[in-house]
Amino acid sequence: MENLHNLEAISLSGNQFSGLIPPEIGKLPILYQVYMENNSLSGNVPSSFGNLSRLTDLHLEDNNLEGTIPSTLSQCTNLVNLTLGGNNFTGVISPELIRLSSSYVHLDLSRNHLTGFLPMEVGQLINLEHFDVSGNLLSGEIPPSLGSCKTIQHLYLQENFFQGTIPSDLSSLGGIETLSLVCNNLSRTIPKFLENFTFLQSLNLSYNNLEGAVPIEGLFQNATATSIQGNTKLCGGIPEFQLPKCEFRHSNKPRLNLTLKLEDPSSDSEKFPKVSYQSLLKATDGFSSANLIGMGSFGSVYKGLRDQGETTIAIKVLNLTRHGASKSFIAECEALKNIRHRNLVKVVYACSGFDYRGFDFKALVY
Template sequence: MVLSHTPYHRVLALRSSAYRATPYKLVGTIPANLGSTLPNITELVIGGNQFEGQIPNSLANASNLQTLDIRSNLFSGHIPSLGLLSELKMLDLGTNMLQAGDWTFLSSLTNCPQLKSLSLDFNGFEGKIPISIGNLSKSLEELHLMANQLTGDIPSEIGKLTGLTVITLGMNGLTGHIPDTLQNLQNLSVLSLSKNKLSGEIPQSIGKLEQLTELHLRENELTGRIPTSLAGCKNLVQLNLSSNSFHGSIPQELFSISTLSISLDLSNNQLTGDIPMEIGKLINLNSLSISNNQLSGEIPSNLGNCLLLQSLHLEANFLNGHIPSSLINLRGIVEMDLSQNNLSGEIPEFFGSFSSLKILNLSFNNLIGPVPKGGVFDNSSAVCIQGNNKLCASSPMLQLPLCVESPSKRKKTPYIFAILVPVTTIVIITMACLITILLKKRYKARQPINQSLKQFKSFSYHDLFKATYGFSSSNIIGSGRFGLVYRGYIESDVSIVAIKVFRLDQFGAPNNFIAECEAFRNIRHRNLIRVISLCSTFDPAGNEFKALILEHMANGNLESWLHPKRNKQIPKEPLSLASRLSIAMDIAVALDYLHNQCSPPLVHCDLKPSNVLLDDEMVAHVSDFGLAKFLYNDSSMASSTSYSMAGPRGSIGYIAPEYAMGCKISFEGDIYSYGIILLEMITGMYPTDEMFTDGMNLHKMVLSAIPHKITEILEPSLTKDYLGEDRDHELVELTMCTVMQLAELGLRCTVTLPKDRPKIKDVYTEIISIQSMFSALNN
């Protein structure tokens, strides 16, 4: 574009954001006269580039500007006065090197009556938050000031901003008390004050914030008792009070917040007394940590009612008694730490049957008897049991005395044999095992190549090190439980790839690598992520190294497009209904291939938007086969354990309900996940959204809205694009028909009983029909 020939007065928007991983980032400075040159501009979105210098004062002349987003650049200096921008709704200056100066710019924003979102996080602002913040627009909904160098008190005037739904002030040096005026913010959903130096008690008035879903107060200097009034925050899904100086008992009222589902963290305080039996009411809780306190008494048996627990930390307390048998109900537990207590009795054998359990720490208690066999106990690096002097084991790998006889049948043995024989046996077997492990180590590291993907060219560690510029953090484009995904440039092929590096110190990562290798060996389809090569070797330090080299998807994953507000590093343009239809069809095609054309058939087991990747033409590719399982038609070809479930398999919100009850994996489980994705695509709501409480879920919400209230639950961009006043009546009606068809298909896929869900071939056929009708009507 030649700027000298551009009709500037007609430019209404300038977007050049580069949030997603791409080598094409713009550099330079913004012209000083930009605001005067483009007086009618309404949007300036240039986030995720490498612009530097100061924000030009001339932007104040662009009086129609509604959105100013320069996040994630290199801007420095002071922020100019923007008070003339009376139409401004969103101002995002986060992740730069800006300074506040005398905070004059903040005072000027009081003249922006429509301002809804103000983001100044991750900059270099110093000093106190000015009391003039209370004069900002009452329509302000989001205020982000975290990760600066702010000091002093939180001004009580912040309580005047009654429209606020999100406040993030964490990672600063704020002092003083939490202002009582926060009780005025009745719309507040997220309050994050973590990693400051706040002192005093939590005000009782916090309990009046009934809409609060997240409260983060960790790593402060707060004291006193945990207020019982927190029970008034009846929509909380996440509560973190860790690393403070709270004392006294845990209020039982806290466990009446049935919506707590993501996490409850009270660790690293000075709490005393018993763990209340009411803890069993938190049946939706995923993570619980009350470690490093001074709690006493027994582990309550009602803890077994928390069926969705994946992480349990009770370590470093004074708990006593036996490990309750009711914990057998925690079939989906992934990590459990009960160490550094006074627990007694034997280790429950059912821990060995937990297929999802990857970390078990029972060290430094008073446990006795034999260590169970199977499951997590077969991996000595996954179990910590030292400091229990009366335990014995059937294997020397656990570094315990061998259980020669059961206690009930133990006979008197000469002292020399009772000591010498077990010790000698342990030494000999341990030496043999160590030698065997050392000899087999390098063979095992390369085994997946020989058995699963030997047809692919193998890359060396040096190749990938060079491709990712030394595995630079700037090249990271994704992360998960088992590793990181880097963007890499392969010089020999002159191509950009995605390199998934497995963190082999994470329990389950080696098996995850093998599972993906096995899946990729058997599948190949245009709507499945394509494996280019692999690397299974050792790094220069002699550590085992495993990676997969995959196609690079230029447009990220589907989740980042469906929820742009929660994923600010991606483009903010919403997906059109046509794009959503096309993506839905691509996923259906991929599932049809896995279920009906693979030999043997494959069940994905973890279908969700973050595992649906989009290429440069927005074609969807299903990825992440670490949990996938082959289903054999001939039962003799595989044991039943190869496809049975001993706990939830997949991701919360997308996992089929029958999996949580121990049912076998099935095609119907993938259909359920697909249906949830369909409903999420038309509503824009996560299936784990905080609004889904008291038995309500995404399926029930959509069901209750059909047919007459469907527009009330649709994703806003759909109603804006297709139901506006400037659209003709016929097109509006036909568009609504398309949305209704998608909603009804999603509902049929997500019914509770697996047998009532449609087959993927029927789903695929219906999606094609819906898309064909929509395309014909929209042309």
Template sequence: MRVNNISGNIPLEIGNMNKMKLLYLSENNFLGKILESIGNLRLLTELDLASNNLQGSIPPSLGNCQNLLLLNLSTNNLSGNIPPEIAGLSSLSIYLDLSHNLTGSLQKEVGKLQNLGELRLDKNILSQHIPSSIGSCISMERLYMQDNFLEGPLPSTMRSMRGLRVLNFLNNRLSGQIPDFLGSLNLTNLSLSYNDFEGALPTRGVFVSSISTSIVGNKKLCGGLPDFQLPKCDYEESKRRRTSETAKVLISIVSAIIGVASMLSLLYFFWYKHNNKASTSRASQDGLLHVSYHSLLKATGGFSSTNPLGMGSFGSVYKGLLDQTQSIVAIKILDLTRHGASKSFIAECEAPRRIRHRNLVKVLTACSGFDFNGNDFKALVYEFMSNSSLDEWLHPNASQYMARSKLSLLERVNIAIDVACALDYLHHQCEMSIVHCDLKPSNVVLDDEKNGHVGDFGLARFLPEAAHKLLIDQSSSIGVKGSFGYVAPEYGSGSAVAIEGDVYSFRVLVLEMFTGKRPTNDMFENGLNLHHFAKAALAGQVQKVIDPLLLQENQEWEKSQTVAPDGKNTSWFSILECLVSIIDIGVTCSSESPRERIDISDALTKLKGIRKKLLEFIIIA
């Protein structure tokens, strides 16, 4: 219900909806406090109350929502500290946004957000030091804390945050030297401007580029590479200062170690034992999808070659059984050595959380962390589709051909309608229009009833105007590549992303479904392609391009069924008329000029009309 003009208090009755999983009320005019009773929604995975006029403190009861993957309370009139119950929600993995709200300090419990990918605390009134516990957030990729009143040095424990890509501490009161370890992280954007840092600027990693790193407004900095135009360092003065500070630190450390070493060891033992037991208990009680590298490794039998479901552009998909829910899922493991894989992961997290449709594959959760060797690890967990991909039905290998029945004409029409419904939703019914950019049979999967579901949003893009509204920077994201044979020709000449590109891919898919030929078939050469092949057949020869399996189905059907339910005689010409209409849809969607292609909603209307006609004279067993 977001982006409306709903006003007044949030209804109390929402707290009774104990099966609620997604709740979006952002960009309205809600007043009053955040309901304590929202904490009753134990199955809640995403909560977005941003951009309202909510007041008061964040209710600690939200800590009861231990399935929560995403929490956005930004741009309200909230006050007070971040409750430890919220900072300690280890389930949070997509992002936590509390910007434009709070006062107080950052609590040490923030270190419990070990699975969180993005944390936004910018434009608050947070003061005091950054707790050293933040170094435990090893999965964090983006940390925004600009425009606060944070003091002191950056904690040395941040060297453990190897997943960091974006770090923004602009306009605070941080001091001390800029740590050299920041140069060893995989940062792509670092902003430390308008603080009180001093000393030599590091010269490696992100500090190589003055475009990626912003340090203006720190008047005591020196050195660095020439692009930063800083004065040379007085190393003698710096050496004396560092010696004095080091001595003080060593004295403090030795005293602390002597006093508390044994106590810490004992506390850690009990803490580990308690949390391990509690985590197991929660997982068994509420089916919580707290997936880790270890749990996915176990679910797939060590990513065994006996459990593969397919291979994508950026990784492999495995069938797995999750211990937490005892449910079968599809697990996509990103191959991070492939160019664009990390950005594909971000796209697949960003697009699905803004969409929900029966003909789109549901992303259950995501995992971003490290494997047992300390290497970056990213994975996505999808709902499992028992009938695999459309590609495997259209082009089965020998074993699949023997094990499966064939897709009938009506089933193919239904799947085409399902895909068109999904695209119509993405293009015209979403809050922000999305272009899939990689539509092909291997990215369409079938459930138990052979309903089609569009998946793999690794190349998906918001339309430029939508991306601008969402403040999403797509300039550095994956280039529009698509798959050879399916990608629209205008993309090859540098045209911007548009829904017409998906329409072009849809026509290729439709033609492939009903001719049984891939666009990359060896027969297509010397200027002949699937489009020209189908278009030429519209002149009274459609039966020559139709998949032979469909022709065989018609012959078998006519032998066993000669009269339709309404008593009318059926004939090959009625079936042929439908096939001509279908091929015509595939051809008219594929015009070289994007402006001449029919809209996906028009194609959907025509396909539904074809299905209605088929049902008039096909007897369904």
């Protein structure tokens, strides 16, 4: 290697090279590209690679490399493309590997034996477009910080042991084209924000523990591009999914179900009869845009049907992400409790509880 100090790139891809990667490669001062994928290389990635300050591309996928991924790679602050998939790497993904090198555009750690949690520091990869950690032994929850990677186009988290919900923070990934979460332990409902991903071309949520109603807008209208099989508690969706119809609980009386107790009995529980979130969901056909009749400072108003379709109602749903919305709800309950006027519509029910995602939900029914 003594005579190779002017070497800028190494390309040895797709051969039958075996043995160890020479650590002397880490002493080449202006080396910026290393392509050694699709060989039979073994052993560890030399820690000396951390000395390659100009390195932009390191491709070592599909070899027999082992050990932990050296955190010294974080010193390669110009590293844009790092692909280590299809090896025998073990251990955890070091936060330093991500935190100190935020220039990644393409990061592939798939098909290894990596364990532990996906570091929260992944949210610092603000240039990331392709992220693949599929086929490992990762566990814990999907870090909400992934929502900060707004440039992501392809996200592969499948075939791990991720659990919990699909984070609402991922709603910010508006440019995503591929999202694969197949074969994990994810639970709760499918978030409706996935309907709004206009660039999404492939969505795979199969073989998790998801439940509840399947969204019907966006890519969920395409059964070829969307896979949800293996989630035995899902219902609804387009006919092509061949899922059972969703059944919403209701009382035997011809009116909305009044089963949900309000959270704060000291504030609004005594003001109006209570109504359940599920009943409002059913009355408005899932709060569909077709039933949206207005929007205000603190919420949206939907039309719905009461008494088995005999009476039209207006349902004001508070946007609790707006500052002051909760206080507005309580103030409106307080004011309308006692006021009667021919030009004011009457409040017939109030709802204060949780929606299908477990988020706070407040609404008034006129």
